[in-house]
Amino acid sequence: MMACEVIPASRSAEQAAKRVANELGLPLASSYAHAVAPVALVVDTHEVWLQALEKPRPGRVTIDFSSPDMLYRRKSGHNEPLGRAVGVKKDLKPRVFDATAGLGRDAFVLADLGCNVELSEASPVLFFLLTHAKQTALLSAQTKVVDAAQRMTISRGDSAQRSLAGFDVIYLDPMFPDRSKSAAVKKDLATVQALLENDATGEQGAALLDWALSQPVGRVVIKRPAKSPYLGGMKPSHAISGKTVRFDVLVRPNAKGEL
Ligand SMILES: C[S@@+](CC[C@H](N)C(=O)[O-])C[C@H]1O[C@@H](n2cnc3c(N)ncnc32)[C@H](O)[C@@H]1O
Known part of the structure; x- marks a missing residue:
């Protein structure tokens, strides 16, 4: 079974939904009642979102860089550990390759x-949502949101196939196997997991780390749950711990990159 179907949010969105289904090579369902996949990509005339179809139905998952949630992340201290891990300073703004973009929240913070x-x-599907979110953010009334969106480039594909040049940092936030069992799992990540039919072994994350360490960057940063083991058993140069997450920082002085 396909993990995702496209559903129009209303009759006026039927043509748009058809176009998106064609573009993404996904089946189209006429309504929630006709959908059989675990997750739907719902297309409205100006909005798109993910909807898990289990019952009771959880809330929709949108990517909205101007949302109150993102505003809170920007204003609160949440961002500091991520910025420190990546090496942001007043006069130094590293160029970051986010190899696991997901819903783009960490990337937007950076x-x-x-x-x-x-x-x-x-x-x-996530690439499509990210691209849509960036276009919307570029039209935001908040200058800071527009400025941040202008600093974001979105690309589709397996990061491990890329040969990077011109980046200082690779940022990794792979799904981890125990996330789905944790009470702290956010509903939106559970929906993303259902969409991706989750990597249950964690091997993809370790393979991605091997690839990252072969690239010419001065730093690799890995986001992990606060108490989980190091990805691939690799001890970091240092770690920056928050309440629920930890950023493992591998500094690579002999590799290229400014950091
Ligand atoms: C936990 S989510 C990342 C969440 C993200 N940090 C955020 O702030 O929204 C992991 C994402 O990495 C993506 N991913 C995993 N392996 C990848 C690879 N080799 N290349 C590109 N994307 C990958 C998955 O599709 C998933 O969307």
């Missing part, structure tokens, strides 16, 4: 801190 960020995402 762009908001002044970094140029490439968001690389393997899932065509």
Whole structure:
């Protein structure tokens, strides 16, 4: 079974939904009642979102860089550990390759801190949502949101196939196997997991780390749950711990990159 179907939000969105289904090579369902996949990509005339179809139905998952949630992340201290891990300073804004873009939240925080960020995402559905979110952000009334969106480039495909040049940092936030069992799992990540039919072994994350360490960057930063083991068993140069997450920082002084 396909993990995702496209559904029009209303009759006026039927043509748009058809176009998106064709573009992404996904089946089209006429309504929630006719959908059989675990997750739907819902297309409205101006909005798109993910909807898990289990019952009771959880809330929709949107990517909205001007949302109150993102505003909170920008204003609160949440961002500091991520910025420190990547090496942001007043006069130094590293160029970051986010190899696991997902819903783009970490990447947006980094762009908001002044970094140029490439968001690389393997899932065509998430790539589509990210691209839509960036276009919407570019039209925002908030200058800071527009500025951050301008620093973001979005690309589709397997990051591990890329040969990078011109980046200082690779940022990795792979799905981890125990996330789905944790009470702290956010509903939106659970929906993303259902969409991706989750990498249950964690091997993809370790393979991505091997690839990252072969690239000419001065730093690799890995986001992990606060108490989880190091990705691939690789001890970091240092770690920056928050309440629920930890950023493992591998500094590579002999590799290229400014850091
Ligand atoms: C946990 S999510 C990242 C969440 C993200 N940090 C955020 O702030 O929204 C992991 C994402 O990495 C993507 N991914 C995993 N392996 C990848 C690869 N080799 N290339 C590109 N994307 C990959 C998955 O499709 C998934 O969307």
